[in-house]
Amino acid sequence: MLRIENLTKRYGDKAAVDHLSLHIQPGEIYGFIGHNGAGKTTTLKSVAGILPYDEGEIYIHDISVKLSPIEAKKIMAYIPDNPDLYDFMTGVQFLNFVADVFGVSQADRESRILKYGNMFELTEKLSDPISSYSHGMQQKLAVMSALIHDPKLILMDEPFVGLDPMAAHLLKQTMREICDNGGAIFFSTHVLEVAEKLCDKVAIIKDGKLIRSGTMEEVKGDASLEDVFLELEAEKD
Amino acid sequence: MLKALLRKQLYEVRYFYLGGGRKNKKNMPKNPKGMYVLFIFLYLIIMVSMFFASMGIGSALIPAGLDWLYFTVMNILAFLLGIIGSVMSTAQALFRSKDNELLLAMPIPPSRIVFVRMITVYLMSFIYASVIMIPAIVYYFIAGDVTFLSVVFCILSMFIMSFLITAFSCFAGWLVSLIATKLKNQKIVLVLLGVLLIGVIYYFQFNASRLIQSVIANAQEIAGALRGWGYPLYAPGLGMTGQVVGFLVFLGITAVLFGIAYYAVTKSFSRIALYKAAEKKTEFHNTDIRSSKLSDALFRREMKRFMASVSYMMNAGLGLLFLAAVGVLAIIKMQDIRMIIASIGAQFPYADSIAVVVGVCLTGLLAGLCLMASCSISMEGKYVWVYQSLPIDPYQIFRAKLALHVVLTGVPTLFSILVFGIVLKVSIPAFLCMIVFAGMYILLSASFGLMLDLKKPKLNWTNENQALKSNVTVFVDMLLGMLVPCVICAVYLLLAPVMGPELYLVIWIAIFAVLTLLIHKWLAGRGRAIFSAL
Incomplete structure (x- = not known):
């Protein structure tokens, strides 16, 4: 690998x-x-x-x-130690952006965002601006964005x-x-x-x-x- | 403590302009001396032109014994330039640095932090004020009745004027930031306030030459009127001629205003610096998950980045306002413009042709003030890792950045050209040439700006101003962006008898196309590699 x-x-x-x-x-x-x-x-x-x-x-x-x-x-996907995510976007806008870059289909992105969003209890906050997220929430979002294209x-x-x-x-x-x-x-x-x-x-x-x-x-x-x-x-x- | 803060500020400036010291060669510009030489060269050019402006005003006022009025006019010009140069960035410099929390967590009184940051504003004010005041003083030393006191007070007044500009800029920055904390739609309000301020400043700026002419023509009457009620206004001028009382009044007023600004900023520094607006909570719906093409996603991302920052919009997008305004102004003054061209046409047979080139070059000049692309790499700052870690060809990223620039600049440019086309009653071929010329020029200046920013990016900024205003690439791009249309215009004044505007514009379109292609070749090759290694 x-x-x-x-x-x-x-x-x-x-x-x-x-x-x-x-x-x-x-x-x-x-x-x-x-x-x-x-x-x-x-x-x-x-x-x-x-x-x-x-x-x-x-x-x-x-x-x-x-x-x-x-x-x-x-x-592959990379998550840095202190991810500076785009705080001018909302959580779901960021995930959409990353999914667009990787060409993830609508069905796949929907299922993965909901799966990991629910798992990390972030779904409710996905429409909030990233600037309002705590450090931990940003870390969770970074993990979600890394998993969205099912990397090897x-x-x-x-x-x-x-x-x-x-x-x-x-x-x-x-x-x-x-x-x-x-x-x-x-x-x-x-x-x-x-x-x-x-x-x-x-x-x-x-x-x-x-x-x-x-x-x-x-x-x-x-x-x-x-x-x-x-x-x-x-x-x- | 103050020493430590000043040292930190110096480190910041040193790091920003010279890189991270000997060990961090990656961030060290290859030829920092070249940058300084370029800066000093441009600074001297502006000074020389201001010397001739001083000569124009001074030759009318100084021999008439109105040297104090000469200094009053020059002081007002220096003040206005200083305010234009520093007011937009002062709020950012005072309150929105990344190290706010770090500094406030230490046992440092906010007054010290404010003082050190005001020094930064002071330096910027001094650079702007001196570009007018030094030539004005030099001309006075040549043409005026110089005494020992006038020499001393002239030199000191230049430093005092910079304090006055700093006081006004800081007060304005404080007021805008304070208002912003009380409002819900902060960004819209800040942009509107900025536009209003710019409108007022440019109103004076555009009318400056008319006002100066009026001052020269009615010098005695204006001098008499000023003597009656405007002592604080002309006290600095009096002081610079060597009058002790005038100088002391200028010094006193400045000290009081600086003190008020310092007190106001210090008093609410922590509240404003640490203020965080309550974010709007929006309910998440599955329909928010939407897919789009990569190019659309990149363009949308660039647009969001631009719209997210008031400083970015106000500093890099100012030309957009001017472009729209010049179109509106041309509609309002349509009859006047036609009359002027007709009257010139009666004496000069090529006035119509020249008007076409002047019209399109004017839009080009204003488009040169649009600087979205030339700071777009630097504005990535801490976010650059996201692009780098994703499977995106850097050239696609460049295209998205250029697309944002071209779309934002293209719309008001098209509007202005459409208006010029109607006002100047331009033929269809000439009109098409104007559109293509403007479009190609926008693309070329955007590509050139992007290339410059890639060559000398400023990613490690502590506040956005460093990427937007203290960035040599932005300065060079803006200067060339405005200079090139002027040169094109000037050359056509000579060529008008032998060449129609259509052919002339087509030649330039071809030149722009070739230059754009060469820059894109560089972007697609070396540029890609540089971005990947940032």
Whole structure:
């Protein structure tokens, strides 16, 4: 589903991501953890086709993000850590806009908007301006807009920040459901307990370099993910 | 604390104009010096033209011993220009910065925040005021009876005048913002207030040359009348000739007005800055879910972005008002225009042909004031990630932005040209040429503006003014957009005896088409890549 080969992104002389390689299979929820500034967001943005990278390649369903960014974006969705949605639109206008961009049929968009709107208890508010939404509501709307075209791959940067416990629970369920239906999710998080419970695989990044990746069991063994993470952080220092 | 706030303001200016420092080379303009050189060059050109204007007024007043009246006229002009330049953006600069909550959450008295922001307004006022006052003072130093006190007071008066402009701008910005918090349809009211204000200012501006001529012609009578009742009005002028009392009165009035404005803004700063209008709640219906074509969705999105911001509408869309107004004015003055052309035609055989070119170039000049495209990339600001993350070819986005510009500008332009066609009794071929010429010019200036904005976008603004007003691309686009029709007009004055207006316009249409194609080639290639990497 997602193949990252030797991804390198530099800001000036500093490599924010340094020869990172990662493969994600359909059906997998892949967690991406690391300290602040480790290169998680840079990696996710590069995969999303937002950030041009210096070396390496990224393939989504064998489509190169560098060579065919539009085709690659058609089958994925990206939710940033702090989504700045169009606050000059209402919720439903934004969803219509995103659905129009992806060419989602009237029937499909109706069923998905109502399904996820009801799930996240946002349906009632969809005709209100986004400027009146709380941070959590905007996060829910961003999730809804990401799901509206039934993407094969979803990239999420800290998706649980700002969500209430119920919404976070529903999002976790939805993530599982998407992957059970053959999709894949690549998300970053600082909440190691969530990663431990939710992810099939996990990758740990430090200073732009991938220091460990694999199934949850391979990465943490008998210890907790938190212990392993802290140990790895200390080791390299 | 004040130092820290001033430093923060300087960082903001530095970041905005020079990028994020050495480590953030991505945001660093490749050639910031070039931008400064261009700015200074344009500034000097305006100053030189103002020097000749000062000479015209001063040569009539100074030798007659009315140097104080000369300064009064120049001060009024500087004041009006300063107000035009800063009043529309003052409310935004004072109250609608993105860091309001951050600053108010800290133990900083609002008065300090206001003070620092008023300094920003002051700098803008100074730039506008000095462009008139420096040439006026220089001319006085050449032609007037200069004393040590007049030199000192002239220089100081330039700084004091900028304080006076700042006081008025801040007061107007405060009043408009305060009214807006009390009203339901804020945007409509703000736009109407803005239009009203612009109407008043431009009324004076358009009548300025007539008023100046009248002042020159009736200098003694006006001087006598002013001496009777208008002391506060001419005190600054007196001061600049070296009179101590006049200077002190000017200083005192300015200090009081600045103090009042500062007090008013400070008193209600928190309330206005943190004010959030109650959003209208609308019930959701399934019928709100509607699909449309991608091009329509993009166009609608661009339109919503434009209509969502009063500053965007007022700063970038001002030309739309003028375009409509010139059409209406041509209808009202139809007989006068025909008479003028007939009387010129009696002495100059090509007056009808020239009128066609002047008419279409006038609409072109006003269309050059429409700047929707030249700040449309910068106005994306924090939203740019949405477009970038979606599977949309950037060129489609450019087309939507250009479509918005062309549609909004095209409607009033068409109206004006239709009116000119009727008023000037233009032949059908000439009329068609006028329409195509205007349409192509609008497309070219929009495409050029978009290209400039793509080359030097300002995405990290803290208030919209930075993208709308402190944006070199907007300035350059506006200047060229107005200059090109003037050049086209001037050239035709020479060519009228050998070429009909139709052929002349067709030649320009061809030139515009070629230039537009070249720009679109760039947009479709390099432009795409730049947008993706923003």
